[in-house]
Amino acid sequence: MVNSDTVQVLPLDTDATPRELYERLASRHDTALLESARLMPGLGAWSYVTGPALGMLETQGGRTTLRRCDGVGGGGKSAAILREWHDPFLALEQVLAAMRAPAAAGLPAFTGGLAGWLGYDLVRSIERLPARVPADPGLPEMRLLVADHVFAHEHGTRRWWLCTRELPWGETASRRGVWAHSRARAAGAAAPQQKAGFRAGELVSRTPPACYLQDVARVVEYIHAGDVFQVNLSHRLEAAFAGDPWALYCALAQANPAPFAAYIESEAGTLASFSPERFLRLEGSRVSARPIKGTRARATDPQEDARARDLLAASEKDRAENLMIVDLMRNDLGRVARPGSVRVDELWKIEAHPSVWQMVSTLGAELRDGVDAAGLLRACWPPGSMTGAPKVRAMQIIEELEPVRRGPYAGSIGWFDAAGGMDLSVVIRTVLLAGDRLILQLGGGVVADSRPEEELAESLDKGRFLMRALGSTGSVVRRT
DSSP, X not given: OEEOSSEEEEEXXXXXXXXXXXXXXXXXXXXXXXXXXXXXXXXXXXXXEEOSOSEEEEEETTEEEEEEEOSTTOTTOEEEEXXXXXXXXXXXXXXXXXXXXXXXXXXXXXXXXXXXXXXXXXXXXXSXXXXXXXXXXXXXXXXXXXXXXXXXXXXXXXXXXXXXXXOTTSXXXXXXXXXXXXXXXXXXXXXXXXXXXXXXXXXXXXXXXXXXXXXXXXXXXXXXXXXXXXXXXXXXXXXXXXXXXXXXXXXXXXHSOOTEEEEEOOSSOEXXXXXXXXXXXXXXXXXXXOXXXXXXXXXXXXXXXXXXXXXXXXXXXXXXXXXXXXXXXHHHHHTTBOTTOOEEEEEEEEEEOSSEXXXXXXXXXXXXXTOOHHHHHHHHOSOGXXXXXXXXXXXXXXXXHSSSOOTTTTSEEEEEETTSOEEEEEOOSEEEXXXXXXXXXXXXXEOTTOOHHHHHHHHHHHHHHHHHHHTOOSOOEEOO
């Protein structure tokens, strides 16, 4: 047990899995599951479930608001606006500063603060980009729960901890009642529930295959003309959806456990994410990033699978693609890092995932004095692995060629701790559910020697496990 003026950490006696504990809270719209569903070296040691939120920090339509939520299991409904901003990164900076508390040794990395998603299009508050395509669906560009209590699960020991923090916007007596209610639900036996299900229709592309091939060829033309070195081009698949989004998440998590899985539900839309990629982690002043570029599909035959791995490891194209993003991220980090501290810790590592081999590099840096998580995020936004290089010109081409804004896709999911830490994944391998629609966006980096047919095939390989779990053949057909 840890007690201080700012945080209390108490053991929780339960053998629940992170998903089971999330179900016990029975409050979806104001809670979040950040699940390490697959443990990997250096990744996935902890999972977190946030209790019913104290408030909400949300950006939509150029306006960022901080609201307080209305009690136990408020369903995300919010009371009056406490404060508003035009700059979402300034809002993030000031909210984190208001809740800032000293770090303490021996605690879980996330003991309370903010948790949720940040969408790709937050970049429009940093860079002037053309606005040629619609936002569909019209989700918030940022939606972060103000989490004053967090259930932290250490996978190595299978132990649970309830972490509570007194944050500036809550009434202490009433919030302690919320914490006690959450603790009782989490520690108690789960109520019997009827098994929910879901149905998904055929996946159809907003960018038919022939059009996507033309778009890849157009990017290659831009590269040969000297406009850009790489563009991360994506296409969106959609299907009709009916049933329980949580049932979908559980099915997909079973099919493809990931180190950065997440389930975040709201009235506007629900994200079920199975990302293998860390965007940024901040521990004290230490920053780490793990960009992924380079993919090969896994094979069931061991010899074919090993051959796929070896082909990726030896691919000059994939190495060049990966190195471009490493250099881009070195440049982004250099804006806020101590001089000489940006380094490449590992280059071109081949990493096994359930459905694909990935080429991963690892970077590190030390933040300059006076730079916090919000400043780091502003300097690096959006994730370089999802744009291309140079970053601004790549994003202009993305706006020209993709038929709809990206929304949460290519942004981040994760947490900001009140003590200053941060851990964010890249929003890839992620299903968005909005109304009766299921949306899945897939893409990859296009470089000078890219072949359109291979780029399309690689993008579909990345979503193959999702398609199988949805009952799709994985084919993509033209929208009529």
